[in-house]
Amino acid sequence: MSWIQLTIRTEQDRAEAIGDSLSELGAQAVTFVDAKDTPVYEPKPGEVHYWPNTEVIGLFDAEDDTDIVIAALQNDFGQQQPLAYTLNPLEDKDWEREWMDNFHPIQFGKRLWICPSWRDIPDPDAVNVMLDPGVAFGTGTHPTTALCLRWLDSLDLTDKTVVDFGCGSGILGIAALKLGAKRVIGIDIDPQALEASQANAERNGVGDQIELYLPENQPQFEADVVVANILAGPLRELQSVITDYCHPVGVLALSGILVEQAEEIEQLYARDFILEPVQTEGDWAMVSGFKK
Numbered sequence: 001m002s003w004i005q006l007t008i009r010t011e012q013d014r015a016e017a018i019g020d021s022l023s024e025l026g027a028q029a030v031t032f033v034d035a036k037d038t039p040v041y042e043p044k045p046g047e048v049h050y051w052p053n054t055e056v057i058g059l060f061d062a063e064d065d066t067d068i069v070i071a072a073l074q075n076d077f078g079q080q081q082p083l084a085y086t087l088n089p090l091e092d093k094d095w096e097r098e099w100m101d102n103f104h105p106i107q108f109g110k111r112l113w114i115c116p117s118w119r120d121i122p123d124p125d126a127v128n129v130m131l132d133p134g135v136a137f138g139t140g141t142h143p144t145t146a147l148c149l150r151w152l153d154s155l156d157l158t159d160k161t162v163v164d165f166g167c168g169s170g171i172l173g174i175a176a177l178k179l180g181a182k183r184v185i186g187i188d189i190d191p192q193a194l195e196a197s198q199a200n201a202e203r204n205g206v207g208d209q210i211e212l213y214l215p216e217n218q219p220q221f222e223a224d225v226v227v228a229n230i231l232a233g234p235l236r237e238l239q240s241v242i243t244d245y246c247h248p249v250g251v252l253a254l255s256g257i258l259v260e261q262a263e264e265i266e267q268l269y270a271r272d273f274i275l276e277p278v279q280t281e282g283d284w285a286m287v288s289g290f291k292k
């Protein structure tokens, strides 16, 4: 089977409506990506302000007529300013199969392993998270996730409560539970991420210890541990929300930050947290510390 991927860059407040239209127009899957830190269009002088900060990605069967889809979307959403979009044919090969072949168990820190659910466990005595991320982000292969997993492994999480902000596949919250935490609140803007997190938590026998919320339903809660692997933009905007989730002397890790953005995020969070030296992997940085 071959596919075509239609990516539309838009403002966040229109993303959900565009996603709904993509589904109605025949998309097999719709995903949302926060593209705040990679603006692609700056208004020229005199133009209507337009700053697309979200990518809405629709996956279509290669046989589908995407011209009709695009015309319908332009008609509904592109009257003032034509929608910015790209079309990417996915090669005619089994992408999922290739991904599964390439994803092997990986160790993080001393105790923790992330194991694809279709592979054998290398060390049965270790803390093993069995993972099948599906369409949601978070396999451990990305440096931003890896930094958080090592940080979680370094903590004593016994009986701790944890907020996993931007939970994606649920990988961080589930790892925390398997490392001894008693309760996790996972939050994500993507409903598919919440579904993937619940399924992965159940696969790991911790389904009854995790609660999952869209941001509009998120509960008031003070956790011992807060981990947020989202981009620098949301970390900036949601600083007070994320800070309030951490109870005094609780610990925090912020990831999804490019190395050159780390200082700004440190300055922002240093008001409320005593920060540790920034950890980096490749181009990515993690800011961590404990609440004053």
Ligand SMILES: C[S@@+](CC[C@H](N)C(=O)[O-])C[C@H]1O[C@@H](n2cnc3c(N)ncnc32)[C@H](O)[C@@H]1O
Pocket: 032, 034, 136, 137, 138, 139, 140, 144, 145, 148, 165, 166, 167, 168, 169, 170, 171, 172, 187, 188, 189, 190, 193, 215, 229, 230, 231, 234, 256
């Ligand atoms: C980089 S992924 C991290 C996934 C997983 N926690 C990990 O560490 O691999 C970021 C996740 O944050 C979610 N996200 C982005 N902006 C968000 C926001 N403002 N509020 C809540 N979740 C958000 C995305 O949908 C995505 O699932």
